[in-house]
Amino acid sequence: METKNFDALIESICATGCIEVNRTIILLEKGEAPAYLKDLPPADYQSVLKELKSIMDIYGGKVCSL
Numbered sequence: 001m002e003t004k005n006f007d008a009l010i011e012s013i014c015a016t017g018c019i020e021v022n023r024t025i026i027l028l029e030k031g032e033a034p035a036y037l038k039d040l041p042p043a044d045y046q047s048v049l050k051e052l053k054s055i056m057d058i059y060g061g062k063v064c065s066l
Contacts, residue, residue: 018064025052
């Protein structure tokens with residue numbers, strides 16, 4: 001995936017809010033993907049997961065955990 005497209009995808013996921021980001025992380029950790037990632041090649045799921053976890057680590061688990 002091109003960096004520009006990847007960045008736009010991550011930004012769009014983050015724009016849904018931290019609860020949805022956490023749900024996405026949980027699904028990806030289970031090997032599943034939310035509907036909005038179904039068009040993404042499964043090989044890219046781990047890149048999305050890694051980036052979302054990195055972003056959420058900034059908050060140290062203190063923001064809207066599930």
